[in-house]
Amino acid sequence: MLSKLSKKCFPKSLWVYHCNSGACNGCDIEILNVLTPYYDVERFGIKLVGSPRHADVMLLSGAVTRPTLPLVKRAYEAIPAPKLVFGIGSCATGGGCWFDTYNVTGGADKAIPVDYFIPGCPTKPEAIIYGVALALGLVDKKASPIELKQMEFPIDSYEMNKAWEERNVIYQLIKD
Amino acid sequence: MWLTSKIKQVLMVLKPGVVTLKYPFVPRPAPENFRGAPYWDHTKCIGCGGCSNHCPARTIMVRDICQEIRVMLYDGSRCTYCGRCADVCPEDAIEMTKNYELATGDKNDITETMELFMLTCQRCGRCYEMETSNAIDKMDLRGYRYDNLETRTVIRKTTDQFDTSVLRETAQYKRPEKI
Numbered sequence: 343m344l345s346k347l348s349k350k351c352f353p354k355s356l357w358v359y360h361c362n363s364g365a366c367n368g369c370d371i372e373i374l375n376v377l378t379p380y381y382d383v384e385r386f387g388i389k390l391v392g393s394p395r396h397a398d399v400m401l402l403s404g405a406v407t408r409p410t411l412p413l414v415k416r417a418y419e420a421i422p423a424p425k426l427v428f429g430i431g432s433c434a435t436g437g438g439c440w441f442d443t444y445n446v447t448g449g450a451d452k453a454i455p456v457d458y459f460i461p462g463c464p465t466k467p468e469a470i471i472y473g474v475a476l477a478l479g480l481v482d483k484k485a486s487p488i489e490l491k492q493m494e495f496p497i498d499s500y501e502m503n504k505a506w507e508e509r510n511v512i513y514q515l516i517k518d
Numbered sequence: 519m520w521l522t523s524k525i526k527q528v529l530m531v532l533k534p535g536v537v538t539l540k541y542p543f544v545p546r547p548a549p550e551n552f553r554g555a556p557y558w559d560h561t562k563c564i565g566c567g568g569c570s571n572h573c574p575a576r577t578i579m580v581r582d583i584c585q586e587i588r589v590m591l592y593d594g595s596r597c598t599y600c601g602r603c604a605d606v607c608p609e610d611a612i613e614m615t616k617n618y619e620l621a622t623g624d625k626n627d628i629t630e631t632m633e634l635f636m637l638t639c640q641r642c643g644r645c646y647e648m649e650t651s652n653a654i655d656k657m658d659l660r661g662y663r664y665d666n667l668e669t670r671t672v673i674r675k676t677t678d679q680f681d682t683s684v685l686r687e688t689a690q691y692k693r694p695e696k697i
Contacts, residue, residue, distance in 0.1 A: 439598060461594060463597070466618045469619060483622060483627070
């Protein structure tokens with residue numbers, strides 16, 4: 343639904359405002375990397391702008407620290423109405439290693455509503471492009487929750503595998 | 519002079535051709551030794567909880583819902599992909615896959631849950647040989663664990679014997695809020 347909405351809202355180009363809320367500069371460098379001719383996101387019409395008032399999209403990197411929290415909120419409010427927020431990196435997604443420390447709010451979604459999360463520490467430039475393409479509706483979502491369950495006792499499967507291997511050993515001996 | 523330099527520039531640019539990746543339309547495999555999302559092999563896992571103890575971001579939570587069944591949850595939202603869980607795993611049950619296309623709108627999409635049968639030693643509670651180098655780690659490893667999976671909270675309380683009262687207490691646990 344979000345991708346449909348963003349398709350309607352942003353048919354031509356996304357102007358991006360990059361907001362660092364206490365990141366280690368790893369994700370920021372990857373964002374800069376995305377803008378280089380090698381990855382070239384300008385083919386999707388993405389352009390980095392200096393002011394949140396010109397922007398459609400906010401790229402938020404870093405776990406929102408306590409000093410930056412009001413500033414992040416102000417920058418978010420300054421963006422005109424149909425707006426997307428991308429949380430880039432593990433820190434923006436869930437708070438990273440600092441998710442419960444005293445000086446960190448623990449993830450961008452606790453400060454402002456985030457539409458897309460791009461995990462990674464730092465994110466690969468391809469992953470950022472993938473996230474942007476996902477928002478534009480160019481690619482399908484690949485991540486999904488995984489549920490695993492042991493159906494039999496591990497010792498049984500272990501013994502079965504061992505018996506199987508021993509059987510194969512006998513066959514190999516016969517072959518020789 | 520100005521024109522010739524411009525022509526020179528154009529020729530220089532023409533030489534390498536187009537270098538831009540056609541990435542989202544053409545798949546791009548990750549380089550060798552790249553660490554993407556970790557993936558559990560539930561057939562190999564013995565449920566020792568070593569990964570959850572060594573995780574720097576505490577992404578892996580362990581909850582014993584009864585004496586024989588242990589539920590493990592990997593919350594990928596704050597994972598830093600350091601690969602320590604794969605290093606420490608005694609059975610090599612954790613594999614760092616090369617999957618980096620994890621962008622989602624929902625944080626629950628990058629989680630992984632695993633339900634394990636635990637064969638418990640009736641005398642000591644666990645069959646896993648504990649790490650003896652570090653007293654703090656040793657303390658964490660002992661016995662049953664009761665992390666809350668709904669609120670994704672690590673609860674630093676373990677018991678030697680399975681304790682239903684602790685299970686009940688931790689089911690309603692809520693992390694203190696800051697804002």
